[in-house]
Amino acid sequence: ADCRYTCHQECRSLIxxxxxxxxxxxxxxxxxxxxxxxxxxxxxxxxxxVTQTVEEExxxxxxxxxxxxxxxxxxxKVTNCLxxxxxxxxxxxxFIKVHLKLRRPVTVPAGIRPQSIYDALKEVNLADMTDKxxxxxxxxxxxxxxxxxxxxxxxxxxxxxxxxFMVVDNPQKFALFKEMRKDGQxxxxxxxxxxxxxxxxxxAGPDTDALSFVLKENETGExxxxxxxxxxxxxxxxxxxxxxxxxIQQVHRKYERFKQRLQQTLKEARGKPx
Numbered sequence: 455a456d457c458r459y460t461c462h463q464e465c466r467s468l469i470x471x472x473x474x475x476x477x478x479x480x481x482x483x484x485x486x487x488x489x490x491x492x493x494x495x496x497x498x499x500x501x502x503x504v505t506q507t508v509e510e511e512x513x514x515x516x517x518x519x520x521x522x523x524x525x526x527x528x529x530x531k532v533t534n535c536l537x538x539x540x541x542x543x544x545x546x547x548x549f550i551k552v553h554l555k556l557r558r559p560v561t562v563p564a565g566i567r568p569q570s571i572y573d574a575l576k577e578v579n580l581a582d583m584t585d586k587x588x589x590x591x592x593x594x595x596x597x598x599x600x601x602x603x604x605x606x607x608x609x610x611x612x613x614x615x616x617x618x619f620m621v622v623d624n625p626q627k628f629a630l631f632k633e634m635r636k637d638g639q640x641x642x643x644x645x646x647x648x649x650x651x652x653x654x655x656x657x658a659g660p661d662t663d664a665l666s667f668v669l670k671e672n673e674t675g676e677x678x679x680x681x682x683x684x685x686x687x688x689x690x691x692x693x694x695x696x697x698x699x700x701x702i703q704q705v706h707r708k709y710e711r712f713k714q715r716l717q718q719t720l721k722e723a724r725g726k727p728x
Contacts, residue, residue, distance in 0.1 A: 518544045524656055532660050536599075538652075546604045550655050552615060552630070552667045554596045559589040560621045561686065587622065589689060602652050609647040615669055624681040629672040635663050642668065 516524070522540055529537045538548035564586035598615060608630045616625060631642045632654060645651070651667060658665035679687070 521546060521656075528656055528659060536660075538656065546652070546656075547601065548604075548652050548655065549599055549601050550611075550651050550667055551662065552598050552600060552611070552669050553633075554592055554598065554615075554669050555594065556592050556628075556669065556671060557594075558671055559591050559689070560619070561587050561589050561623050561683075562620050563622065564588040587685070589686075592619065604650060604652050604656075606650065606652060607647060608645045608649045608651060611651055611667075612647075612669065626681050627672055628669055631668045631670055633666045633668050642670075 518540075521544065525538045525540050525546060536549040538546055540546045598618065600611065600614060602611065602614075609625070612625050612628050612630055615621075616623065616628070630645045630651070632645055634641045634643070645654075654665060682690075
C-alpha cells in the first residue's frame with residue numbers, strides 16, 4: 455500500500471522491489487504479502503502471457519470465382535497491354551515492374567557476352583562459363599519488367615532478377631520491398647521471401663503510385679558476412695576508406711571557409727569602435 459505498486463495476482467510471488475522502507479517490506483514478496491493498488495485491490499490475472507506471440511488469423515484464400523472477378527476489375531483499369539490471365543487450374547499470370555535501387559556494386563562474370571534470346575530459351579547460365587569476376591554499379595533506379603505467375607514467390611523474383619543481370623552475388627544480400635505512397639510520404643516495407651508479388655499487384659491494381667516493387671540491399675537484419683567473398687570484403691574496406699577520406703576533406707574545407715570568413719570579418723572590424 456505504501457509503494458502503490460500494481461501487479462497481477464498470479465505475478466505477486468515473482469515481484470522484487472527495491473523498497474524505500476526495507477524494515478517494513480521484503481524484497482521478495484511472499485504469497486501472504488499484500489501488494490496492493492491505491493484502491494487496495496489486486497488486478498485480475500492477465501488473460502494472455504506477454505511472452506507468447508499471438509498468431510494472427512490468416513484470411514481464407516480467395517476462391518477461383520473471386521480471383522476471376524478481381525482480374526476482370528484489374529484488367530479494366532489497365533491502360534496498356536500488360537493484362538493478367540486466369541488459367542484453368544486457378545492460377546494466373548501477369549506482369550510486375552521492379553525498380554532496382556542498389557547503392558553497392560554487384561559482382562558479374564568478367565568478359566561474358568550479353569545474354570541472347572537463345573540463351574534465355576535454353577536457360578543457359580553464362581556465369582558458369584568463367585571463374586573471372588568483376589564488379590560494377592547498376593544504373594540507379596533502373597526498371598525491370600517481369601512476367602510471373604501467382605505462385606511465384608519473392609525469393610524466386612529476386613533470383614530471377616539476379617539471373618537476368620548475370621549477378622553472381624548471394625541472393626541473401628538482396629531484399630524485395632513494396633513501396634507505397636500515403637499522405638505525401640513514401641513508405642517501404644520489406645516483403646517476406648514466401649510472399650506472392652503478383653497477388654499484391656492484383657489487390658493494389660495496376661496503378662504504380664498505389665504499389666510498386668523495389669529491389670534493395672538487405673539491410674534490415676544482421677549482415678551475413680559469410681555470404682561475401684574475400685575480394686568483396688576487401689572492396690568494402692576500400693570503399694569505406696575512400697568515404698572516410700572524403701568526409702575528412704569535407705570537414706577541413708568547411709572549417710577552412712569558416713576561418714577565412716572569420717579572418718575577413720576581423721580585418722574589416724579593425725579600427726572601428728565597439
